Amino acid sequence: MSHQVDARGLSCPQPVLLTLQAIQSASGKEDICILVDNQTSFENVTRAATGKEWTVSGINQDNDEYQITIHKK
């Protein structure tokens, strides 16, 4: 069961803010899946997640869209 965050079309700092809010409310067992639609948000979200001791376990890229899956270390 994974929690999904749709941050497509949102500008800084909202993709990171939504990701961190999802991390905060997560139980720690489930994955979080974040959707972004530009390279900058991709970089920001992965940087923020790894900074919170979460690991990026999957990245699916389709043109400009990224699906980033993270889970707690």
Next chain:
Amino acid sequence: MKHNWFSSRMGMVAVGGVIGILAILLQYLGNPANMGICVACFERDIAGSIGLHRAAVVQYLRPEIIGFVLGSFLTALLFREFRARGGSSPLTRYVLGVVAMIGALVFLGCPWRVMLRLAGGDGNAIFGFLGLFGGVWIGTLFFKNGYTLGRTAGQNPAVGYLLPLIMLGLLILRLIFTPVEGQTQSGILWYSLKGPGAAHASVFISLLIGLLVGFLAQRSRFCTMGALRDLILFRQIHLFSGLLALMATALLANVFLGQFKPGFTGQPVAHTQALWNFAGMVVAGFAFALAGGCPGRQLFLAGEGDSDAGLFALGMITGAAISHNFGLASSPDGIGPHGMAAVIIGLMVCLATGFGHLKRS
């Protein structure tokens, strides 16, 4: 997925450091003191050069601004990051641009110049920095409570080409109507004979450095407002490390060139009214935070095809015209006759924007 070294910590520090040196180099080559790069001041000078205001000392079509947009545009094309997009409350962003410029011109500088003024020893900029920090902090409170200007959508590439094309048009004007010794006008462009508008590096140096900064900032996502915002909101020092590097290298370069002159009075293009230096930057910082980027970042985003950011930049140019036409802008003598009213109204506009865009849950 491409690896992007410039967006690593080392990359960010390197970019900030190089920008700091380039800014001081521009001062050494002719740009105004403590104003090697100032996005607000330079957009204000552009407004003057095309006659949107007639403040005689601040009229010059600054090639640095053109370089920022075109540098980012070419870089985004090269790295396949150009994407025309917009539709996230465009008019709100335009108004925020107007307000941000009005606030910045009460202080006399954008966040980039806050750092450069500090690096030059201008103590008045301490109040500007505190104001900027305060304004960004208020902005983060709104983000924490669900503030959003909404999502952007993809647009026709033609929309994304518009601001780069406008900049190209301005560059062509600058190359056709070159300054004429002792004349305030050359063809359709206005030029300053004295004051900061008359101080500038050669057009090719300015353009070249502008293009280089555009490249570096597009790759690294350098943002002076984001630096403070991420520090406050996420306790993250990534962007802040770039800002610190900018100030550090600018300071070192100033000391090396004998340009570091600590003090409060007699500082170049600055006034000593601490409260209004502070309050002006509260308004500017608040507006930059609500719009999601410092004035430089808005130009780089516009170069990548973000038409909302382009509208913010045009709002800033409009704001500069309003500031000088209505007596809102400060001068080295102090704040303008209507500077106080402008700060109060600017703050009210920001608050109304913030409250008006809280997402109802």
